[in-house]
Amino acid sequence: MLKEERHQFILNEVGIHNRILLTDIADRLNVSVDTIRRDIKELHSAKQLKKVHGGAVSLGFNNYNPTGKKIYSLExxxxxxxxxxxxxxxxxxxxxxxxxxxxxxxxxxxxxxxxxxxxxxxxxxxxxxxxxxxxxxxxxxxxxxxxxxxxxxxxxxxxxxxxxxxxxxxxxxxxxxxxxxxxxxxxxxxxxxxxxxxxxxxxxxxxxxxxxxxxxxxxxxxxxxxxxxxxxxxxxxxxxxxxxxxxxx
Amino acid sequence: MLKEERHQFILNEVGIHNRILLTDIADRLNVSVDTIRRDIKELHSAKQLKKVHGGAVSLGFNNYNPTGKKIYSLExxxxxxxxxxxxxxxxxxxxxxxxxxxxxxxxxxxxxxxxxxxxxxxxxxxxxxxxxxxxxxxxxxxxxxxxxxxxxxxxxxxxxxxxxxxxxxxxxxxxxxxxxxxxxxxxxxxxxxxxxxxxxxxxxxxxxxxxxxxxxxxxxxxxxxxxxxxxxxxxxxxxxxxxxxxxxx
DNA sequence: CATTTATTTGCAGTATTTTGCGGTTATTAG
DNA sequence: CTAATAACCGCAAAATACTGCAAATAAATG
Known part of the structure; x- marks a missing residue:
């Protein structure tokens, strides 16, 4: 799988759900968390999303809770x-x-x-x-x-x-x-x-x-x-x- | 196989799948990866696709858009x-x-x-x-x-x-x-x-x-x-x- | 037709990028 | 504070990219 594809996938997920879990993405794409971490880092510096502890959130996602743990709450x-x-x-x-x-x-x-x-x-x-x-x-x-x-x-x-x-x-x-x-x-x-x-x-x-x-x-x-x-x-x-x-x- | 044919094939594949793997194309066309690499390089400088590590992606691919379709040649x-x-x-x-x-x-x-x-x-x-x-x-x-x-x-x-x-x-x-x-x-x-x-x-x-x-x-x-x-x-x-x-x- | 010239292709060696992993440090929740 | 989880760092293996070169192929020329 190309890095480009992962980036696309991540941006899509962020676009749909407003937030993503690092471990979740790594699991679903079948790569290590480090790889996704690096991807998110790149996308962050490219200002495509906002990197947070444990994952990433969409840029316009305002009701983000600074403690970071919000993204772990399961529906x-x-x-x-x-x-x-x-x-x-x-x-x-x-x-x-x-x-x-x-x-x-x-x-x-x-x-x-x-x-x-x-x-x-x-x-x-x-x-x-x-x-x-x-x-x-x-x-x-x-x-x-x-x-x-x-x-x-x-x-x-x-x-x-x-x-x-x-x-x-x-x-x-x-x-x-x-x-x-x-x-x-x-x-x-x-x-x-x-x-x-x-x-x-x-x-x-x-x-x-x-x-x-x-x-x-x-x-x-x-x-x-x-x-x-x-x-x-x-x-x-x-x-x-x-x-x-x-x-x- | 003519170079032009390969180019057509590559563009076709990129058009359909939005992305291609270098090794995959080389394998399917029965030529060395270097050849495909050069092809992709040419197509890249001709702005027909975007070359990335490991392959190539379609031009409109990276612009995230929620409908998921390409903008290129949409007109x-x-x-x-x-x-x-x-x-x-x-x-x-x-x-x-x-x-x-x-x-x-x-x-x-x-x-x-x-x-x-x-x-x-x-x-x-x-x-x-x-x-x-x-x-x-x-x-x-x-x-x-x-x-x-x-x-x-x-x-x-x-x-x-x-x-x-x-x-x-x-x-x-x-x-x-x-x-x-x-x-x-x-x-x-x-x-x-x-x-x-x-x-x-x-x-x-x-x-x-x-x-x-x-x-x-x-x-x-x-x-x-x-x-x-x-x-x-x-x-x-x-x-x-x-x-x-x-x-x- | 033979020879030259240009282009294309594959290959080998080297450089670069990517990726996963272990160890360490930082952050978070209780 | 402490345990758990995540982030970071550096390293090494694997994959990929690049370079120069030589053989093969095609095109051009006399």
Whole structure:
């Protein structure tokens, strides 16, 4: 990989997220932290970004906390994605539904891991294109403007032809009795098809969504193998799910 | 192999990938790295690309811009896209292949026009998502990291099931005798399938590509209904195409 | 056609750049 | 303060760049 490319990558990341972690970039580009440190140093003296302890921030990024530790604070979705990473093994075939949590997961996938990844989500596909060792297969179909995933017969048809190791099913509502529910009928159909195409179903879910329900049912909780939240395992909010034959992370 | 051919090849690669590795090019063209190094040096002083340690990058590459596209030769592409717009009518079903010219066309599509638009290109799909009146249908399949379009059997299969009014076929090489050619075999297959799925084939093509040929053949010029360049209709460079039963814009 | 002239290409040796690593110093959070 | 983490420094290995040169190839000339 050319130095120029790394610089470009770093500037892109800074442009998108306003801040980057040195270790994170080094990990994702599969080079040593020293290399990234030097890159950031160069970009800093070229006034392309601002170097800070632990990483770098975008130049116009004002709400930067001078203590520097701010950039280490992890979002809930990021925590969930981290947990999800642990379920993925080299050479597996996975399926990522849409949603920002799965997008975060896609972003965090280490560049060295070899995967085949199916997805109907446009932003996730874009994100995965950066990863050399991940083969991306896009589920074709009609694109929903809201959710930015493909839906409809064609997509469901393509899903019916595959069987993946794990499906990460972005979840908006999960309820111990009512199971997984959705507001949009078309997306319900997609998610049903995804579950059907997977040997193992993982449901990453922000704790706020626990116990909520929406209009249409996707499946019962028993069809989900693993539920991942950002909570600690002993958190009270998880109690309702604890005797439901579902692994909780 | 002629030096000029190598230069063309290098520029082509830089155009597609935004960057090249010295060793990679030397390997693929079966010449020493020194030769390629000298080529790159020449192209660098001719301001056709930017030489960097280990290879070269495209000129607009380092200027970070959030849309991720290149500014270079955008003017011509924009002119071509303007002409192409005139061919599109309300309520039509169109097919956009990949490439920056088509991306420009997608960007320029007026928001009021009602269209159904098929595409295998990730950046184009992203662009079209912003347009409320355009229904986007994504051709699924394996994503090629280089070209950012889907390729392979699944994509070709999906193409075989449709028949659109117009296909805008991004064209890298067009030659009055040799027809349309491509470097990448998989993309050739995709483009063949796209032609087959369309009642009318339009070939937007930067004038620099006129008369050039590459390794694999997509189709003869007779299969193209309209060719669009940024040139004025009386330009000499178009003469070779003028008695070929093809409309020139 | 033979010979000269110019260009191109590969190679060897040397210089430069890049990169990762160990050891040390500086910064940060608790 | 202390432990953990990050930054810095210098070094050595690897990769890449440059230089001069000779062989090969092409072009030009008489």
């Amino acid at each position: 809930k979705k990021s925590q969930i994605a981290e947990k999800a990473l642990g379920l993925i093994k080299d050479e597996q075939v996975i399926l990522l539904s849409g949603g920002t949590t799965n997008l975060e997961l896609a972003r965090k996938l280490p560049p060295k891991i070899k995967l085949t990844c199916f997805t109907p989500s446009l932003p996730i596909a874009v994100q995965l294109l950066n990863k050399d060792n991940i083969e991306v297969i896009f589920i074709g179909g009609r694109l929903s403007k809201d959710s930015q995933i493909t839906i409809g017969g064609s997509a469901i048809n393509m899903l019916s032809e595959i069987k993946v190791d794990i499906c990460f099913l972005g979840t908006n509502s999960i309820h111990p009795m009512e199971g997984l529910t959705e507001f949009d009928w078309e997306i319900v159909q997609m998610k049903k098809a995804m579950i059907h195409s997977s040997r193992k179903v993982v449901s990453p879910c922000i704790s706020e969504k626990l116990g909520s329900t929406q209009r249409y049912k996707i499946c019962g909780v028993e069809e989900v193998d693993v539920m991942i939240t950002e909570l600690e395992p002993w958190d009270m909010k998880l109690d309702a799910f604890k005797n439901l034959n579902i692994q909780i992370l | 011509k592409k924009s002119q071509i896209a303007e002409k192409a717009l005139g061919l599109i009518k309300d309520e039509q079903v169109i097919l956009l292949s990949g490439g920056t010219t088509n991306l420009e066309l997608a960007r320029k599509l007026p928001p009021k026009i009602k269209l159904t638009c098929f595409t295998p290109s990730l950046p184009i799909a992203v662009q079209l998502l912003n347009k409320d009146n355009i229904e986007v249908i994504f051709i699924g399949g394996r994503l090629s990291k280089d070209s950012q379009i889907t390729i392979g059997g699944s994509a070709i299969n999906m193409l075989s099931e449709i028949k659109v009014d117009i296909c805008f076929l991004g064209t890298n090489s067009i030659h009055p005798m040799e027809g349309l050619t491509e470097f990448d075999w998989e993309i050739v297959q995709m483009k063949k399938a796209m032609i087959h799925s369309s009642r009318k084939v339009v070939s937007p093509c930067i004038s620099e590509k006129l008369g050039s040929t590459q390794r694999y053949k997509i189709c003869g010029v007779e299969e193209v209904d309209v060719m669009i360049t940024e040139l004025e209709p009386w330009d000499m460079k178009l003469d070779a195409f003028k008695n070929l039963n093809i409309q020139i814009l």
